[in-house]
Amino acid sequence: MKEEILRMVNITKSFNQVTVLENVDFDMRKGEVHALVGENGAGKSTLIKILAGVYQPDSGKIFINNEEVKLRNPIEAKHRGISIIYQEFSLIPTLSISYNIFLGKEPKNRFGIIDRGKMVLEAKKVLEKIGLNLKPESVVGDLSTGNMQQVEIAKAILENSKILIMDEPTSALTEAETEKLFNIINLLKEKGTSIIYITHRMKEIFQICDRITVLRDGKKVLTSEIKDTSLQDIIRNMTGRNKKIEVLREGTKALNKQSKTPLLEVKNLSSSNNFSSVNFNLFPGEVLGITGLLGSGKTELAQTIFGIEKKDFGEIIIKGDIAKIKSPKDAMNYGIGLIPENRRTQGLILNQSIKTNAVLPSLKRFCNFFIIREKEVMNTVKGIIRQLKIKSKSLNEEVRFLSGGNQQKVVIGKWLIYDPDILIMDEPTIGVDVGAKSEIIEIIKKMAEEGKGVIVISSELNELLAVSDRIIVMSRGKMVKELQREEIENEEELQRAIQTA
Amino acid sequence: MQSKQREMNFDWRKNIVYVVFIIIFAFFSILLFDKGFLTTTNILNIFRQTAMITIMGVGMTFVISTGQIDLSVGSITALSSITTAMVLRSNLGIILASVVGLGTGLLVGLANGLITTKFKIPPFLVTLGMMEVVRGLAMWITHNAPIPIINQKYNNLFGLGNIGGIPIIFIWTIFIVIIGYIVFNHTPLGVYVLATGGNEEAAKYTGINTHKIKLITFLISGILAGFAGMLYAARMQAGRFTFGDGDELSVIAAVILGGTSLNGGKGTIIGTFVGSLIMGIINNGLIIAGLDVSQQMVVRGLVIVFAVAIGSKKD
Numbered sequence: 001m002k003e004e005i006l007r008m009v010n011i012t013k014s015f016n017q018v019t020v021l022e023n024v025d026f027d028m029r030k031g032e033v034h035a036l037v038g039e040n041g042a043g044k045s046t047l048i049k050i051l052a053g054v055y056q057p058d059s060g061k062i063f064i065n066n067e068e069v070k071l072r073n074p075i076e077a078k079h080r081g082i083s084i085i086y087q088e089f090s091l092i093p094t095l096s097i098s099y100n101i102f103l104g105k106e107p108k109n110r111f112g113i114i115d116r117g118k119m120v121l122e123a124k125k126v127l128e129k130i131g132l133n134l135k136p137e138s139v140v141g142d143l144s145t146g147n148m149q150q151v152e153i154a155k156a157i158l159e160n161s162k163i164l165i166m167d168e169p170t171s172a173l174t175e176a177e178t179e180k181l182f183n184i185i186n187l188l189k190e191k192g193t194s195i196i197y198i199t200h201r202m203k204e205i206f207q208i209c210d211r212i213t214v215l216r217d218g219k220k221v222l223t224s225e226i227k228d229t230s231l232q233d234i235i236r237n238m239t240g241r242n243k244k245i246e247v248l249r250e251g252t253k254a255l256n257k258q259s260k261t262p263l264l265e266v267k268n269l270s271s272s273n274n275f276s277s278v279n280f281n282l283f284p285g286e287v288l289g290i291t292g293l294l295g296s297g298k299t300e301l302a303q304t305i306f307g308i309e310k311k312d313f314g315e316i317i318i319k320g321d322i323a324k325i326k327s328p329k330d331a332m333n334y335g336i337g338l339i340p341e342n343r344r345t346q347g348l349i350l351n352q353s354i355k356t357n358a359v360l361p362s363l364k365r366f367c368n369f370f371i372i373r374e375k376e377v378m379n380t381v382k383g384i385i386r387q388l389k390i391k392s393k394s395l396n397e398e399v400r401f402l403s404g405g406n407q408q409k410v411v412i413g414k415w416l417i418y419d420p421d422i423l424i425m426d427e428p429t430i431g432v433d434v435g436a437k438s439e440i441i442e443i444i445k446k447m448a449e450e451g452k453g454v455i456v457i458s459s460e461l462n463e464l465l466a467v468s469d470r471i472i473v474m475s476r477g478k479m480v481k482e483l484q485r486e487e488i489e490n491e492e493e494l495q496r497a498i499q500t501a
Numbered sequence: 502m503q504s505k506q507r508e509m510n511f512d513w514r515k516n517i518v519y520v521v522f523i524i525i526f527a528f529f530s531i532l533l534f535d536k537g538f539l540t541t542t543n544i545l546n547i548f549r550q551t552a553m554i555t556i557m558g559v560g561m562t563f564v565i566s567t568g569q570i571d572l573s574v575g576s577i578t579a580l581s582s583i584t585t586a587m588v589l590r591s592n593l594g595i596i597l598a599s600v601v602g603l604g605t606g607l608l609v610g611l612a613n614g615l616i617t618t619k620f621k622i623p624p625f626l627v628t629l630g631m632m633e634v635v636r637g638l639a640m641w642i643t644h645n646a647p648i649p650i651i652n653q654k655y656n657n658l659f660g661l662g663n664i665g666g667i668p669i670i671f672i673w674t675i676f677i678v679i680i681g682y683i684v685f686n687h688t689p690l691g692v693y694v695l696a697t698g699g700n701e702e703a704a705k706y707t708g709i710n711t712h713k714i715k716l717i718t719f720l721i722s723g724i725l726a727g728f729a730g731m732l733y734a735a736r737m738q739a740g741r742f743t744f745g746d747g748d749e750l751s752v753i754a755a756v757i758l759g760g761t762s763l764n765g766g767k768g769t770i771i772g773t774f775v776g777s778l779i780m781g782i783i784n785n786g787l788i789i790a791g792l793d794v795s796q797q798m799v800v801r802g803l804v805i806v807f808a809v810a811i812g813s814k815k816d
Contacts, residue, residue: 308705327708328705328706328707328708329710332708338706346703346706347706348700349700349704350699350700351699352696352699356696360692360696360707363689363693364689367688367689370688370690371688372687372688372689372692414707
């Protein structure tokens, strides 16, 4: 067995009498990739923040290299070789790569002036160490998401990190960038760096991780070698129930659905640089899946139909009539709703209550001569909180305090209240725990049963296969395949369709 | 969990304006009891002195809640006092004078709003420029001379009169605060304002025309500043280019002190009212205590810094 580098023993932490972590043990070996998984609210981020010195445990001990340590603040943790790569990067977009990775520890000459030459040289070395050929002089703001993340990693390496914590590192990456990240992780492993890998994507765990620890409701429920476990095993431990990821939608009756007039017809729709000549129909009661790699134009397509992006030419026809959509408001008047890709920046107003967020699109409907009928609003929102099982203290709770899954349910709730005929969902389950994920899938199915048209844009293929009647594959701004659900055997086949597009 | 903790902190912050109000009021009441701080006359005096700041503050609350700022309000009061006085001088009647006074503010607000939203110039810069332009206009059209108002009916209605012993200016203030409160808290506009300030992109994705909302807040701010100018004119029985000089800072301080977030997304009309009273009490108390103008300025400046310190603290 490889040598142990970190051991956390009996870690307990509560906030205001709510126990978030209870007697959690966690250990890391040198040069391993250790998956840390659990539903939102299971305590992953609290555990990580204790390790990073952001929080202090109420009880429990932390050993690094068999020596007991106290991590009183993030600086101490950093000195002990612990670094976090957050989902939102901590880079300064206007500065160059070398300035960013040397921030706060710039090499200086004897007059106290920054030694740029040395800085660029050193930066280049670090970048090469992890197999990157980025120019140290490039401005970070011009980089792709994947490259920004690589710069973050380079920064951590420069700080001589022994333990690197990656929080959902692939959530914003393309397949190719993910591949690159995995190469870097393997390189780091070889050099003896240990990595804590937090993810919701089970597949990646089996691809890259050596061991896994599962947390549930603040307790550790499993630590195991990856090779000794299975997907079912992990999901069972996470949810505490034997929940299968549903792979097939019950008897897709797309055939008779398609006989009616389409709710939505998209003809030759094009938007500069984003996509061109997109054609499809959406029928009442149908779930249409759209997938493709990052940069395929699927998000921009949704934004164009919803009136956020401008179309260059082509037509959007709603229930047989040509629709003039110039703004989201126009789209909403035609009965279209959009659940955007980024719920934190586009879907929600984080510092406002569940109530405000949920009724925002439908507010006018709740008014008598401009005055909001408060009681009716409250009853409606209470109803949606019950219906979607949104976990919250009250309907006045600010949505920023909710977990990712519950936040996404609020976004869905606001459109359920608005009640559009056509709902476009862009990555509806991103960053959402397994439990909420299957609930969201159920909601989508129910909407279709009610005769609405739903477009689900997703890169989670099992999720698409679980709900869609038809799946469109996009690549570089073009529709390349349109497949009936029945034609697709399994996830691998769909993946192949995307990769070969 | 951690969220609960933050929420509690926030509640404390939200209510701090009332705590500060009580402390300052109690402080001056005890300290200056013998000097007549607590007399009805003096309390009414405080209301009279803070009326314009409160009224402009109501408009400013809308503007700041969308994450913008309006530095032109002080200058608007000067120009609208003059346009109103000019209409009255020509004997065209109180109604037309009022329309012109409010219209002056509306036009400046419209200019502010259109320039910020159409040309995407930060409101700070647009209204800073407009502050100069408008006061310059006020000086220009009057050749720096006051325009007296001899229409006593107007002066009584908007400045000097009393109803049952209550100064009419105070009644106007309460009226504006109530209307502002209802619009801010019970109509879609208020919700859209907070949504725009809280997260403009998400508001757009919800079908809110955020440019229109921002424009409307400038119109509200402009009209209310125009109204404040009408009150100045009535109280001083003249239109004058010096009115409202520096008021924009007192207004912003009152709004922030009241608990409205300078970053947008959080606002309170009642808080603004109380914030403005706090400023008024400090001014009044210091005068009664015998401090001279320079010392008053120092204290008031410190209060503004204090207010902004609270307002810009991240929650």
